[in-house]
Amino acid sequence: MTPTPSPQAPRNVVLLAYAGMNLLDLSGPLQALATTNRLQEREVYRLHVASAQGGAVLTSAGLPVLTQALSELEALLAADGLHTLISPGGSLGETFCIDTALVAWIRRAAPLAQRVCSVCTGAFHLAEAGVLDGLRVTTHWGSVEQLQRRYPALEVDGEPIYIRQGRIWTSAGVTAGIDLTLALVEQDLGHVAAIATARQLVMFIKRPGGQSQFSHPLASQTAGAGRFVELHAWIAANLGADLRVENLARQANMSPRTFARLYVAETGRTPARTVELMRLEAARRALEETRLPLKRIASQSGYGEEQNLRRVFLRQLGVSPGQYRERFAAS
Template identity: 55%
Template sequence: MPNAVRRIEILAFPGVQLLDVTGPLQVFASANDLAQGAKPYEPVVVAAETPVMSSAGLALAAGPLEDGAPPHTLVLAGGRGVDAASEDPALLAWIRARAAGAPRVASVCSGAFLLAAAGLLDGRRAVTHWQRCAQFARRFPAVRLDPEPIFVRDGAIWTSAGVTAGIDLALAMVEEDLGRPAALAVARQLVVFLKRPGGQAQFSALLALQSGDGRFDRLHAWIGENLRADLSLTVLAERAAMSGRSFSRRYRQATGRTPARAVEEIRVEGARRLLEQGMPVTAAATRCGFGSEETLRRAFLRLVGTSPSAYRERFAERRA
């Protein structure tokens, strides 16, 4: 559709997460700003009533729920008010009718609850915010929930993870519509330093480790900055000012992991970032403290489920 104007309808509701709306909205608006010639998108926010109050306390002036020609893309935002919205029969009926004629339908964050409540995710693979995955799985067992990725595409249905992942999803849509150079230009304008591919994890190893009681946060930061250093149990225990036995016991109590497993996870995460930037596998292994490329390969297979070379081939940023 090189010359078509694609209408993008972003559904808001009382208690919507502001960034779920404005993140994708700005991606499409920036694509218009950077376009040479006709604007490729007509992005609009729609709601049952206007203005609609976001959970951040900022009211949004929204257009009415259309019932005419379907949009090219229907995007359902998430947020604190999504539970009430997903129990509104009139709104769910509108979503089903609007989605039926749209070439592309998507959700941001907990907006997946709306898609699922409308029956549009049954039998499909989907993702939502990691904090709500357990609740989602209980409520919608017919959906093949994958809690890991930033976003998932299953045919014409796209779902994304928490909040800012909506920006990644919208950038992927711009890439599909207008090509990679256009998507990278938008990412640069928005100062999105890395246009993250959908197969990346929702949250980092360091963030996951910080979900403990916080006593080892400074140690985790030091590990992340010193991946090539000696990160043996003895060294880590000294950094934590504990005996080796005490450190090992308390660390596992706080994080649910052994120190060696945590170091491996943080090193693999560092290698993933370097591979996404196009660094050769051998160089990434050295930079992140793996003794050899084979050691990195084994760790990658355990934690990521693929080889470093396959991951680099799929996710490495390619210059426009």
């Protein structure tokens, strides 16, 4: 039976570590919880950074992190319980490599934890342990397809910053681990405490928008797009033109019906969706990199009127163009 500590007793939090993990996936949540402890002037969270073998673990940034061995925690957790388990992400290569010893420990410990969380590709360890089966989850936008393909029992949503499914929490890439941690603090201590921690970290307590603010939705527009590479380049240079299917088909020297069918088969999306994404990407870049007025950006990126640009940003990103510029402009 899992011990039930008093409300004022420290909550045991275990952050897992392994070779090649992202340093910020670990240090972000760790610092947020440590900051909460300091602001609350008590040990709200008793923090444990643990790896399979213990000792120094080399992160992908080249900085070693000193860890406890998971075996050293057994007696403590048996006596005081495990409140929160956090699985950070990160990998030395493009394919996530599973730490089998961590997975074995997660299988034993997760059922006893009050909360189980992942940051970024830390979701792979939870998925391998069977913790995420049947749940809607998220991960870094660049690993969404890999996670879904590898674990078809999951419903992987690449848009949210974090997702809560009962006691299971998953978050997007890297800094999203801090967003997740602020939500955990809010659940434990209330909005005022979470706001205080966010202010100390110079963070939004709830970041507006989703991962699509930071991903590059058309990163593959020239890779793997086969016969449509030149068409994509033409679209990017003519975003303000009439880009209906008929005109795109003419540019590709095909009939509209043949063009639409082949395009979806080869790219996995409709021509209209590609145009939508490319216009949004162009508008984002202009907001990030220039001080052009919104009216000019709307015209150049193919939205025509400023109000159309505003509607698209609110629908797709959850923020207005002005808010996006304020938060993500280079200067």
